[in-house]
Amino acid sequence: MKVGWVAIVGVPNVGKSTLLNKLLHERLVIITPKPQTTRHRILGILTGEDYQIIFIDTPGIINPAHELHRAMMRAVDVALKDADLVYWMIDVEQREVDENLVRKLKDGGKTVFLVINKVDKIWKPKLLPWIDEYSKLPFDEIIPISAMKDKGLDDLLETTIKYLPEGDPFFPPDQVSDRPERFFVQELIREKIYKLYGEEIPYAASVEIEEMRNGKKTYIKATIWVEKDSQKKIIIGKNGEKIKKLGRYAREEIEGFLQRPVYLELWVKTKKNWRKNPYEVKRMGYG
Ligand SMILES: Nc1nc2c(ncn2[C@@H]2O[C@H](COP(=O)(O)OP(=O)(O)OP(=O)(O)O)[C@@H](O)[C@H]2O)c(=O)[nH]1
Ligand SMILES: [Mg+2]
Numbered sequence: 001m002k003v004g005w006v007a008i009v010g011v012p013n014v015g016k017s018t019l020l021n022k023l024l025h026e027r028l029v030i031i032t033p034k035p036q037t038t039r040h041r042i043l044g045i046l047t048g049e050d051y052q053i054i055f056i057d058t059p060g061i062i063n064p065a066h067e068l069h070r071a072m073m074r075a076v077d078v079a080l081k082d083a084d085l086v087y088w089m090i091d092v093e094q095r096e097v098d099e100n101l102v103r104k105l106k107d108g109g110k111t112v113f114l115v116i117n118k119v120d121k122i123w124k125p126k127l128l129p130w131i132d133e134y135s136k137l138p139f140d141e142i143i144p145i146s147a148m149k150d151k152g153l154d155d156l157l158e159t160t161i162k163y164l165p166e167g168d169p170f171f172p173p174d175q176v177s178d179r180p181e182r183f184f185v186q187e188l189i190r191e192k193i194y195k196l197y198g199e200e201i202p203y204a205a206s207v208e209i210e211e212m213r214n215g216k217k218t219y220i221k222a223t224i225w226v227e228k229d230s231q232k233k234i235i236i237g238k239n240g241e242k243i244k245k246l247g248r249y250a251r252e253e254i255e256g257f258l259q260r261p262v263y264l265e266l267w268v269k270t271k272k273n274w275r276k277n278p279y280e281v282k283r284m285g286y287g
Contacts, residue, residue: 002051004164007079010089012060015117019147020057030191041075043178052169068275071287085111114139120146192250217261
């Protein structure tokens, strides 16, 4: 069997999580139009007849401004260390490549593909000269795709399998991720926060599942942590209208994911500047 670990890395918003979901044919990880959506290293395991690929979704690479960012960047480091193969992913309209990091990965014995995503956004002939330019860098392969429109993914998968080493599978064939159900529930609530609120709110919020119990309905109690009381007020909204909406959207999504009815109870609490506090960042499950 061909077996290997493939890290999907790049700056925020290039479509890493979208690609993971498309490759797995599942809505596993959350996707939003806002940058810095993914905060963890999350495995997506794809097992075929004669291969097992362990894809690793990662947070977008940024210059850390606080401890949460540092924990996110540690998650990227771990993913890179584990990987046999790295997808260096760029957005066709931004196209920044950290040449030093690519060379470092190559020196460290990794296979590195440049995956150019969102090619649906440009006129194809414009792409060729750029591919020529990137050919000067030490990439093993350069593969243009559109994760959203499902273009080029078969080619990406076939080429990936060719490069992977032979070995025994790490996971049973029906296992899709390394994370438990409650992790994905927490992420779905976070996704709805990204979608419903603007400015700093999504970035200052973290979701913790306090309780998850199966009965006639699955009862879920979750706390949304924010950094200031003013943010708490915004999350709740006038007469609690906003949080009701959040609860409804999140519950519908969670019911789709769990495939059973859900009763969702949301609480909002303030933990002053938690993103700067290594203890809190760790306690909330980051890094
Ligand atoms: N036009 C177009 N948009 C895409 C494509 N792939 C992803 N997107 C969009 O790009 C945005 C970001 O997608 P994500 O998958 O969340 O990006 P990410 O790289 O995981 O972002 P972070 O987790 O923040 O690092 C979303 O609005 C996606 O719908 C694509 O192939 N074409
Ligand atoms: Mg992501």
